[in-house]
Amino acid sequence: MNKSQPQPRELLILLAGNPNSGKTSLYNWMAGARQHVGNYPGVTVEKKSAHFQHEGQRIELVDLPGVYSLLAASPEEVIARDEILAGDASVVIQVIDATNLERNLHLTAQLLEMGVPLVYALNMSDEAEANGLTFDLDLLADLLGGPVVPTNGITGAGVQDLLNVALERAADPTPAHGRVPYGYDIENAVRAVAQGFEGDDAVSARRRAIALLDGIPDPHAPPHAVSSAKRAMERLERRGGRPLDVQLAEARYGFALGVATEASRTPAHYVRRDRTMRLDSIFLHRIWGLPIFIGLMWIVFNLVFTLGDPPMRWIESSLFWLRTNIMTVWPDTVAPLFRSLLVDGVISGVGGVISFLPNILLLFLAIAFLEDSGYMARVAFLMDRVMHKMGLHGKSFIPMLIGLGCTVPAIMATRTLENKRDRLTTILVTPFVSCGARLTIYALLIPAFFAPRWRGWVLWGIYLTGILTAVGVARLLRGTLFRGDSAPFVMELPPFRWPTWRSVGIHMWDRAWMYLQKAGTIILAISILLWALGSFPKRTEFTRDYAAEIAATADPEIAEELANLEQAEALEYTAIGRIGKFLEPVIRPLGFDWRVGTALVGAFAAKEVFVAQLGIVFSLGAADESSDSLRETLQREYTPLQGLAMMLFCLLSAPCMATIVVTRRETNSWGWALGMLFGMTFIAWACTFLVYQAGLFILTGSI
Amino acid sequence: MKIERLSAKVEDYLETILRLSETPRGARTGDIAAALNVQPSTVSAALKSLTEQGLLNYEPYGVAELTPKGRHVAEEIAGRHVGLLRFFTDTLGLTPEESEVTACGMEHDVTPLVLDRIALLGEFLRSHPELNEKWRAVRSTAKGERPPGVESGLDELPPGVRGVVLSVDVGAALRKRLVEMGVTPGVLIAVERVAPLGDPIAVEVRGYRLSMRKAEAAKIRVKWRPGLI
Numbered sequence: 001m002n003k004s005q006p007q008p009r010e011l012l013i014l015l016a017g018n019p020n021s022g023k024t025s026l027y028n029w030m031a032g033a034r035q036h037v038g039n040y041p042g043v044t045v046e047k048k049s050a051h052f053q054h055e056g057q058r059i060e061l062v063d064l065p066g067v068y069s070l071l072a073a074s075p076e077e078v079i080a081r082d083e084i085l086a087g088d089a090s091v092v093i094q095v096i097d098a099t100n101l102e103r104n105l106h107l108t109a110q111l112l113e114m115g116v117p118l119v120y121a122l123n124m125s126d127e128a129e130a131n132g133l134t135f136d137l138d139l140l141a142d143l144l145g146g147p148v149v150p151t152n153g154i155t156g157a158g159v160q161d162l163l164n165v166a167l168e169r170a171a172d173p174t175p176a177h178g179r180v181p182y183g184y185d186i187e188n189a190v191r192a193v194a195q196g197f198e199g200d201d202a203v204s205a206r207r208r209a210i211a212l213l214d215g216i217p218d219p220h221a222p223p224h225a226v227s228s229a230k231r232a233m234e235r236l237e238r239r240g241g242r243p244l245d246v247q248l249a250e251a252r253y254g255f256a257l258g259v260a261t262e263a264s265r266t267p268a269h270y271v272r273r274d275r276t277m278r279l280d281s282i283f284l285h286r287i288w289g290l291p292i293f294i295g296l297m298w299i300v301f302n303l304v305f306t307l308g309d310p311p312m313r314w315i316e317s318s319l320f321w322l323r324t325n326i327m328t329v330w331p332d333t334v335a336p337l338f339r340s341l342l343v344d345g346v347i348s349g350v351g352g353v354i355s356f357l358p359n360i361l362l363l364f365l366a367i368a369f370l371e372d373s374g375y376m377a378r379v380a381f382l383m384d385r386v387m388h389k390m391g392l393h394g395k396s397f398i399p400m401l402i403g404l405g406c407t408v409p410a411i412m413a414t415r416t417l418e419n420k421r422d423r424l425t426t427i428l429v430t431p432f433v434s435c436g437a438r439l440t441i442y443a444l445l446i447p448a449f450f451a452p453r454w455r456g457w458v459l460w461g462i463y464l465t466g467i468l469t470a471v472g473v474a475r476l477l478r479g480t481l482f483r484g485d486s487a488p489f490v491m492e493l494p495p496f497r498w499p500t501w502r503s504v505g506i507h508m509w510d511r512a513w514m515y516l517q518k519a520g521t522i523i524l525a526i527s528i529l530l531w532a533l534g535s536f537p538k539r540t541e542f543t544r545d546y547a548a549e550i551a552a553t554a555d556p557e558i559a560e561e562l563a564n565l566e567q568a569e570a571l572e573y574t575a576i577g578r579i580g581k582f583l584e585p586v587i588r589p590l591g592f593d594w595r596v597g598t599a600l601v602g603a604f605a606a607k608e609v610f611v612a613q614l615g616i617v618f619s620l621g622a623a624d625e626s627s628d629s630l631r632e633t634l635q636r637e638y639t640p641l642q643g644l645a646m647m648l649f650c651l652l653s654a655p656c657m658a659t660i661v662v663t664r665r666e667t668n669s670w671g672w673a674l675g676m677l678f679g680m681t682f683i684a685w686a687c688t689f690l691v692y693q694a695g696l697f698i699l700t701g702s703i
Numbered sequence: 704m705k706i707e708r709l710s711a712k713v714e715d716y717l718e719t720i721l722r723l724s725e726t727p728r729g730a731r732t733g734d735i736a737a738a739l740n741v742q743p744s745t746v747s748a749a750l751k752s753l754t755e756q757g758l759l760n761y762e763p764y765g766v767a768e769l770t771p772k773g774r775h776v777a778e779e780i781a782g783r784h785v786g787l788l789r790f791f792t793d794t795l796g797l798t799p800e801e802s803e804v805t806a807c808g809m810e811h812d813v814t815p816l817v818l819d820r821i822a823l824l825g826e827f828l829r830s831h832p833e834l835n836e837k838w839r840a841v842r843s844t845a846k847g848e849r850p851p852g853v854e855s856g857l858d859e860l861p862p863g864v865r866g867v868v869l870s871v872d873v874g875a876a877l878r879k880r881l882v883e884m885g886v887t888p889g890v891l892i893a894v895e896r897v898a899p900l901g902d903p904i905a906v907e908v909r910g911y912r913l914s915m916r917k918a919e920a921a922k923i924r925v926k927w928r929p930g931l932i
Contacts, residue, residue, distance in 0.1 A: 068883050068884060069879075071883065073876065073879050073883075100910060100911045102909045103884070103885050103909055103910075103911055106885065215875065242870060245875075245878065245879055245882065246871060246882050246887060246888065249882035249883060250882075250887045250888065253885055253909075257909075276912070277895075280895075280896065280905075280912075281896075284896055284899070285899070286897075286899050287899070289898075289899045290899050290900075377914070381898055381903060381914050382900070384898070384902070384903050384916070385898060385900035385901060385902045385903070386900065388902075388916070488876075488916075489914065489915055489916045489919065490881060490884060490913065490914075490919065491913070491914050491915075492913055492914075493912035493913065494912075495911075495912075
């Protein structure tokens, strides 16, 4: 214990940079496993931070969202700007991709206006040197007003140096002294507007004046500064013949090009006929590009679901083993309520949470690989034409594909969409894509109601209905809630790079941990609630004395039948049974009775529960989708039209509580989650109503 | 009828006589000599030889007149010449002098099939103005041409041709996005490829790759520059 040593104050270091600059891999090298992923309040932007010590100094490192500019045009840009301006940071490190100096330095031009101490990590400089570029680091440091450290995000080289230099810079916190020259006319206007910001220091006044001239609203700006900026804008736009924000960007890029040309040896506009270009001519080939893409997606889908299946079964069978053992050790005469809570509520709830885990890990393995390699941007490039027609973004394709397997990881996969409207639309329509769990329902019902020759067509029709509904709802949302021009598809196609296992592993772990922590707890709670609804109130008086009759009979088959009847009566008495009965008037026009209603309420826990619940209400004991006796019973009780209505309702209603919880987690809002639940239920009800009533009319009309 | 292969020299005579016989003076030895840049005595000998071959009616010091057979051959040669000339000036964009010299050299060797195909290609481009426009622009980027200064939307810039951005005529939000990505007036830009489904496109600007939809690219005005990337 070094009690005598006073703990120095913790230094805050911000990591800024362009997307694809290798910022996150440098962050991973510095932060290691000590990182924390959270959300900035009120937005869906992730906040990644880590606390650690370097050379005895406590450091908080924050990985700011990757941005191309700080003009506050997107939530990411607002956050990056506000974090830098908050004034808590001792030093800001900009990660600069050495292979793309000019565009990275455009961000530097804006950082220089923030008046903060800057350190530059010239990342991937070895890759750039392999491409024929050389850098004059001293000159670069002079021109940019801060030390420049060459780093390598793949090997971690230079990371310790970078931290040392950042600490030195923090000890002497004078702001970086570089400055973008905007030219005589604009500089005059900047000075005139800056005079309006009387309370601000010179740096801040200049920055705010430039922001006003750039057309960025500043709610706290003095009115005369705003009006003087407005006049200057009109004058300068007339003189320049183009919008002022364009002129300002030209000046920043002029600065960037100047610095790049001075400090690196190879013309800034040189064309790279490199590996990326060769790979693009394969992956984006006019004829082979799409088949290769479909092949890769096939691999991703199979990786996630085929490879994820065995571990999922191990988890399920070990939970089953645990459950059976508890039931053997704990006789049902001792505290039966807690026994049931543990066995049927907690264990099955935990199972509901962690059985998704293999899928989620593998999905994020695949996504991290696709993103880090640069292929994800190509997916969007290849699919944008189709997805844009549906009112979605090229990147929406992967979530919808994953949705064919399971909606929960699919919704988590929407993180790759940067635009909020695109992302919300994709989240809200992905559940319509029929997931694997719903297949168990079709597998039970289709053979029960349809002749073999029609079965394939019905199944195909169900999947197609789901996809078409997703498209329809996406277009509807685009036309109403998310009206306006679709997000521009101005997207960087980053160079192809080989992902490192380290960053892929960290990415995978982050997601899995976030899922367990944030979604898992709520899913567990709802599982227990559903268990309670299915167990209470307890029926004490039955129509027959089942216990006595079972004890009296010698035939095990009769005993089982009696036990099943008892279970059915008990279920009818519970809250779920009552909800089913209570719902009967509402679902009657869909062709459902209270037994189907009960099964539907249970199916909210997970769609495959629908089949098990039907088994219980029909007194058939434990049933699964291959149960012939359940099929026979259903055939006796319902018409094929009612069977079709059940499948349609299950297809279009919210898949399961985990979907709702993950939606809440990903949108950071219960509003969207509950909106999805009620919206989907309404759509399911309306469509089923129309189909059932129309079917009824046609059938009875023709008789 | 047997098609005789005539010498290049003979073909030149027939072609010249055909051209001159359409003038009021008719084809006279002196004019033929001037047109072919040879001595009048050489012309007289050649005309005699052509008369013997049944291609010409010629009396010394008189006017040379083509026989029906001679006229047929001469018209065929002239057709070839005009076809090539037109292709060289219109489609290949060569100067009239260079076209004339090349056509005179080629017309004797080119087979009817090649000539047909060349004429067809020229006709095809003339009947598709938008393709012709693009071809002219691509051609203009090749060696020996002055930049034509064609202006168009970025979406019409043919892959592989460089352009200079003139203006970014889009709404404020998209404009901010484009200029922060480096698509500012004055920057060199090139379309690298078009997506397999026809949209979006990938452009190269400031040393990196950017993709955008054609509808967005259409609002970026560019001036075409010579030289392929």
